[in-house]
Amino acid sequence: MSKNELTKIILPEDRIPKFWYNVQADMPNPLAPALNPQTKKPLTADDLSPIFPMGLIEQEVSQERYIEIPEEVREIYKLWRPSPLYRARRLEKALDTPCRIYYKYEGVSPVGSHKLNSALPQAYYNKAAGIKRLTTETGAGQWGTALSLACKIFGLECTVYMVKVSYQQKPYRRSIMETYGAECIASPSDTTEAGRKVLAETPDTPGTLAIAISEAVEDAVGRDDTNYALGSVLNHVCLHQTVIGQEVKLQMEMVDDYPDIVIGCCGGGSNFGGIAFPFIPDKLKGSKVRLIGVEPGACPSLTRGVFAYDYGDVAGFTPLMKMYTLGHDFTPPGIHAGGLRYHGAAPLLSQLCHDGLIEARTVLQNDIFEAAVLFAQTEGILPAPESSHAIRAAIDEALLGKEEGAARSIVFNLSGHGHLDLSAYDNYLSGNVQDIELSDQDIQVSIKNLPQI
Numbered sequence: 001m002s003k004n005e006l007t008k009i010i011l012p013e014d015r016i017p018k019f020w021y022n023v024q025a026d027m028p029n030p031l032a033p034a035l036n037p038q039t040k041k042p043l044t045a046d047d048l049s050p051i052f053p054m055g056l057i058e059q060e061v062s063q064e065r066y067i068e069i070p071e072e073v074r075e076i077y078k079l080w081r082p083s084p085l086y087r088a089r090r091l092e093k094a095l096d097t098p099c100r101i102y103y104k105y106e107g108v109s110p111v112g113s114h115k116l117n118s119a120l121p122q123a124y125y126n127k128a129a130g131i132k133r134l135t136t137e138t139g140a141g142q143w144g145t146a147l148s149l150a151c152k153i154f155g156l157e158c159t160v161y162m163v164k165v166s167y168q169q170k171p172y173r174r175s176i177m178e179t180y181g182a183e184c185i186a187s188p189s190d191t192t193e194a195g196r197k198v199l200a201e202t203p204d205t206p207g208t209l210a211i212a213i214s215e216a217v218e219d220a221v222g223r224d225d226t227n228y229a230l231g232s233v234l235n236h237v238c239l240h241q242t243v244i245g246q247e248v249k250l251q252m253e254m255v256d257d258y259p260d261i262v263i264g265c266c267g268g269g270s271n272f273g274g275i276a277f278p279f280i281p282d283k284l285k286g287s288k289v290r291l292i293g294v295e296p297g298a299c300p301s302l303t304r305g306v307f308a309y310d311y312g313d314v315a316g317f318t319p320l321m322k323m324y325t326l327g328h329d330f331t332p333p334g335i336h337a338g339g340l341r342y343h344g345a346a347p348l349l350s351q352l353c354h355d356g357l358i359e360a361r362t363v364l365q366n367d368i369f370e371a372a373v374l375f376a377q378t379e380g381i382l383p384a385p386e387s388s389h390a391i392r393a394a395i396d397e398a399l400l401g402k403e404e405g406a407a408r409s410i411v412f413n414l415s416g417h418g419h420l421d422l423s424a425y426d427n428y429l430s431g432n433v434q435d436i437e438l439s440d441q442d443i444q445v446s447i448k449n450l451p452q453i
Helices: 054-061 071-077 090-096 118-126 141-152 166-167 172-180 192-200 210-223 236-239 243-254 270-284 347-354 364-378 385-404 422-429 440-446
Strands: 019-021 067-068 084-088 098-104 133-138 157-163 183-187 226-228 259-266 290-296 305-310 320-325 359-363 409-414
Touching: 019 236, 019 243, 054 236, 071 118, 084 243, 090 098, 090 364, 090 385, 098 385, 118 133, 118 141, 118 236, 118 364, 133 141, 133 210, 141 157, 141 172, 157 166, 157 172, 157 210, 157 409, 172 183, 183 210, 183 359, 192 385, 226 440, 236 270, 236 347, 243 270, 243 409, 259 270, 270 290, 270 347, 270 409, 290 364, 290 385, 347 440, 359 385, 364 385, 364 422, 385 409, 385 440
Parallel strands: 098 409, 133 157, 133 226, 157 183, 259 290, 259 409, 290 359
Antiparallel strands: 019 067, 084 098, 305 320
């Protein structure tokens, strides 16, 4: 089977990965330990047990290279996995590039994004631990939607704190969550002490993921039958997403190709880590593959943040993690890529970026929508604004290949569709999308309250 013969590359169902790949086993420099937010001492399992089941705590700290996927989870994965890898031939033609462009389409999942890859195992391990209810935060709504369905599948209640600006921009994601049986609350809310404090100080705030995390954690800690679930950033979440990159490697082998460049959009980092991490062992063995995370210019944690210990939430409930951060008090502008409005990058991604094994770049809103429209017009899929960051970078790399006469192989993760983001497209098509970049002064203000470790 030749790379020049196929457009859609599908693995047999029996090739769904049986294990998640744990990049911690191969990192040249280990993560700095997460710290207890009160004592500032290295985190223990007992510190995490009030909000996470032991099965996920063990994955969070594991150094084993491969962790077996429970058969019950793997059977549900079969609803949509393996997800297809497409050759973007019409996009290549429109760009007149010699490069080969592929995209891994995670939008075929029941919830339309990659988030279900982690929501299902998180619900599974909580159910096995006797938990009755999960709380979580969500930015654009993809994670909240995924956890709502996963909780319904495993018989758990679900409460989602959705960042207010996205709650208003994307009302139909709330509708889907409620259809799955979840409760969806705009954050900041008056239902938690953390939310009430923010509203008292800044009543007009658009909300942030850091605020929503504080509310979800506070809610979970207040009830014995409730745990908290996170959709990105933490080690076990990135671990679950590695089914993406493992499938990509097998699919590329089917067409006798191997990527020169692997691209993903990057907020907290789960979908980029999911496609990129399985290529880290290759890089360590000498492969020249480039792994590129793409951020919004309005929230550039990997590219312009500081590598330091910070809280994952605004109230300081979460462990302190060493990561590239803009500061837990940072409030990003209300861009349409709500899933990328997070002040920090996953510690795993941050360490790998610090070590030079992955790259990061930023793009602006109008540029990502320009790329999204071209992709929709050539490949027929309307992409989510988050995924469109990866499309923008893939197009830029393909045009660079054209300029240099280099026929590179480019793979990007199309992490979700944009069917519920039509208001964003309306704004772009009517010329009402603004490009927002942070000034150096903005960043200095946002990092001034970093904890002193």
